[in-house]
Amino acid sequence: MSTSRPVSFSVLDLASITMGSTPAVSLSHSLDLARHAEKWGYDRFWLAEHHNMPGIASSATAVVIGHVAAGTSTIRVGSGGIMLPNHAPLVIAEQFGTLESLFPNRIDLGLGRAPGSDQAASRVLRRGLGAGGEDFPELLSELRSYFNPSGAKYSSVVRAIPGEGLDVPIWLLGSSGFSAQLAGQLGLPFAFASHFAPDYLMPALEIYRSNFRPSESLDKPRVMVGVSVTTAETEQEAKRLATSQQQAFLNMIRGRFSQLPPPxxxxxxxxxxxxxxxxxxxxxxxxxxxxEQVKTRLQAVLDETDADELIIASQIYDHQARLKSFEIVADVRGKLTRKENG
Incomplete structure (x- = not known):
């Protein structure tokens, strides 16, 4: 028998700084978007850690999460993600333990192993912490032990207060097979960044699902897929709005990081x-x-990936146009289905 159920939709916000604007304006727009997303029924609002990038204001990710959580009421707020090798695990446990204490049952901890920066910033961030993320599994084990120290190999005199005993959901994020395999083996939910690594999406999902082992966190795989969406009332306007993101990426591959340009x-x-x-x-x-085109394409993504959740990223220069894009996606959400055999 085949049944269908509603699809979870969330927001991935890069806190883009538009050309000629400031981080202060960007962060105020992030909060405004989160408030609208909450009203429109999105499940989560995640922010990403990036460094040394003139067009992104969310470098102090935990601080911005607190700002957004304080300005909203029900939507889950979290990281998409924290780049764990940039930090001492104890610090992340304390930060997210504090957030969970302030905003109970609303905080997510998505973790990645990339630097979230260029090589120069990575060297500054990771001094003494390892260079390439190879120690990610060990760092993750240490981090989890601070939340749940019973039986952990890191049962030392050091404790995460706040943090210890709190249930902060941990997601592993990835753009390749490494985190997919690790998430499966540990029985953790997995989010794939198909908005910038499309070629590896299906292989990574197969690795995750085939390696999945039930855990205290999950009894079956849970997949989130990142999708970049730019929509407007007309196709022509949507294509014009999308040129801001295209220009930003073009500048990046030319080695010039920039603020988000106008379309x-x-x-x-x-x-x-x-x-x-x-x-x-x-x-x-x-x-x-x-x-209509967005509905058709998102349904195709769901059919292909069998994702439990889509997390939508949208780099649009004009704030009102970005709000409208997310509002349209929220309307489309109700017309989509995810088939489930039972």
Missing amino acids: VDSMDDLWSPHEEAALRKQFGYAVVGDP
Whole structure:
């Protein structure tokens, strides 16, 4: 027998700083978006750790999570993610233990092993902590032991207060098979960044599901898929709005990190054929179009991935246009289904 159930939808906010604006404005827009997302029925609002990037304001991720959680009431708020090798696990346990104490049952801890920065910033961040994230499994084990010290190999005199004994859901994030396999073996939920690594999405999901072992956290796999969505009332306007993200990525592959630029009518004079091909490959799972096109494409993503949840990223220059895009996605959500055999 086949049944269907509603699909969970969440927001991944990069706290983009638009060209000519400031981090203060960006962070106020993040809170405004979170309040709207809560009203529109989104399940979570996650923020990502990035460093040394002039166009992203969420470097102090735990601080921004506290700001957003304090300004909302019911939506879950968390990290998408904290780059664990940048930090001492005790510090993360204390930060998220504090957040969970302030905002009970509303905090998520998504963890990644990438630096979230360029090599220069990574060296500054990771001095004495390891360079490439190879120690991620050990750091994760230590972090989890601070929340649940009973029987842990890190049962030392050091305790995370706040943190100890609190149930802060941990998600592993990834753009390859490494975290997928680890999440499966540990029985943790897994989120894949298909909005910037589309080619590895299906292989990573297969690795996660085939390696999954039930745990105290989960009895069966739970998959979240990141999707970049830009939508408006017309396809033409959606395509125009999407050029801001395209320009930002074009600057990045040219080695020039920038604030989020305003949209343009056409990218034809801005990229070479080779760069255009690279961008189209990069945004293989990006959804750009009017509401009906977005519904069709998101349903196809669900059918292909069998995801439990979609987390939507949207880098749009104009704040009101970004709000409208997320509102349209919220309306589309009710028309989508996820099939489940039972």
